[in-house]
Amino acid sequence: MITWFDALLVTLWAAVTALGARRGLSGLAWGLGGIAACFLANALSGNAIIAVILSMLLAVGIGTAITSRIQNPLDRPWHLGAGAAGGFALGGVLIATLALNFPLDLRVDAQGSRGVYPSESLPPALYDAVRGSALQNGLRGVWSSNSALKTLLIPDQTRAR
Template identity: 60%
Template sequence: MITWFDALLVTAWAVVTALGARRGLAGLVWGLGGVAACFLANLLGRDAIAATTLALLLGAALAFVIRRQLRGAPDRPWHPVAGALGGFTLGGVLVVALTLGFPIGLRIGPEGRTGVYPSTSLPPVLYTAVQGSVLKGSLMNLWQASPALQLLILPDQAHLRR
């Protein structure tokens, strides 16, 4: 069943896609550059503060390059489509990161320790929405994805495995 959490995530994805389309060619660079900046920040940052600082610096550099290089770019009919592609990509990464970014709970039972996602310590309204989320159900296999994708989407879990 689709929950309010799914609706919120799909709306955020649509907004980021529309922002990319509105910016045209700059939206393509913004979306793909944003994903690359997140990946580099997660790769090079050893803790949350370092990764956040690096992401902010990379984002500022990306914004400077976009403003400088794409200021007078002619608008072609395919530019909004390219921008939408960039926004769709960045929005998808955002949605996946938000969907799988909640704390993991620990259940101790007869079979030993097992992880539970999301943690039952979340507020009940949020726990119910995330637990019943269609998006969460379809994205759970990303916990076993390639190390590069895990570094982009689940950086805290990827750093724990190093």
């Protein structure tokens, strides 16, 4: 079932993809650099303040490199497609992160303890939207995927284990 939460996520994804296309070839570097910056900040830091500082430094470095290396980002028509691909990739990471980072509940029963996502302590409208989200349900495989993907999308769960 598609909920209002899915609509917001898809709108964000489309906006980031369009922003990448508008930037042209710089959008490809911007999107892939943004993903790399997120991964490095998540992998290298367990402290939120250090992660923010590291992300800011990486963003400034990537931004400076892009503007100095790519002089004419919209010279050729394929540059728009490359920028859209970068925006699409970064948008995908952003929406996956938003869909998977609500609080968990810990449930203990006869089968042992297990995490239940999302937490039932969320406001009812938000809980119903996230629980019924088609995008969030499609991303459930991330919880059991490799550690690099979990570090990128759900870093707090990677550190918790």
